[in-house]
Amino acid sequence: MSNKVIYAIYNDDDILMDAVKTTRAANHHIEEVFTPFPVHGLDKALGLAPTRLAICSFLYGCVGLSFGTWMMYYIMIQDWPQDIGGKPSFSYLENMPAFVPIMFELTVFFAAHLMVITFYMRSKLWPFKQAENPDVRTTDDHFLMEVAVRDNEEELISFFQNTGAIEVKVIDKH
Template structure:
């Protein structure tokens, strides 16, 4: 394990944090991570993060659910065990498709929701018994933390972060796994 120095700049207001992020990015520094107690609108764009593809995966998962529901209902109600329910004989899937619409909708939503949650957890590397990576517990309550790696520029970074309105600046040794 290697250790490296990082600066933790703590802010108490999301608007001050947003302007600080814009200023730090304008000065060509790379922000490693930002910890916030709630989602801050526009922070991803200010940091220059790529847009999420979770909506695309949601559409794909919903389509899988729809195809699965059509296959399942056709197999169960038409091929495997056809029944005359309420005077509606099971001659073909298309003749009975209006009765299957609620099931198609529910399985589409079920697959999209559950597979999106699983994808989000895997993509975020969240799993049971994972050790928390939050460097300061105050960021779960009312503080915002910006983490920036130091590369022989500690004094300039500290001065810049003070100018942006940081209420506290800490230099921390961070362990990196390789």
């Protein structure tokens, strides 16, 4: 079975947005859209679910805050208590105001670094991975919409030419 797709190429983001809305209204399945820069509102036009990365970021920040709190308690209270600037190290609560900058920095550190790792894993962006963009112009100034073909090739070609596509290609993906 051959998997044919249509590549509709556009040269303006506003025309692309109108084409995405028209394509979804006509009940054609959009596989992917490739753009050289983020297009505001494209995720909503495509009907994509909201991302859960913010939840991950919050949880990673909580891990960083917990690690920072534990680390400071262990180092400064249990393992090696020191009298720094006349402040005795009898309890964590007495010294907590001095530890706030460290807690903040570790919260940001953990959230930022673990978010980068999560993003790369979720996007499957591994080191030395080959690019998957179907047309090199999508990294410069063109927009590409990939739509699945289901025995309606001629109809789709004329449909996308009417949406303002500057080029329409039928590709057989293996």
